[in-house]
Amino acid sequence: MSTPYLLHVKPAPGRLVRWPNTRRLAPDGDRVPRSPYWLRRLECGDVVEVPAAPPILEVRDVAPPELTESAHDIVPEPAPAAPPKPRARKESP
Numbered sequence: 001m002s003t004p005y006l007l008h009v010k011p012a013p014g015r016l017v018r019w020p021n022t023r024r025l026a027p028d029g030d031r032v033p034r035s036p037y038w039l040r041r042l043e044c045g046d047v048v049e050v051p052a053a054p055p056i057l058e059v060r061d062v063a064p065p066e067l068t069e070s071a072h073d074i075v076p077e078p079a080p081a082a083p084p085k086p087r088a089r090k091e092s093p
Contacts, residue, residue: 010025
């Protein structure tokens with residue numbers, strides 16, 4: 001699926017094309033922004049637009065495994081309460 005702000009281009013046969021100020025464009029193509037730079041490369045024939053490969057989606061026919069424990073069994077028990085602190089004695093005069 002192509003987005004309106006991206007192009008999928010690859011170098012035209014016999015051409016080596018660079019990203020602006022960086023690396024070379026991959027021989028099998030890259031997704032590039034639909035910018036004036038890439039539109040000029042496309043117009044002058046340095047690159048050709050190729051259809052983007054559709055994303056590969058994994059389809060599973062298997063039902064998820066059943067849980068063997070209930071959520072109640074998984075929750076840890078609360079820690080025991082601390083013993084009460086002894087009260088301070090009031091001294092009589």
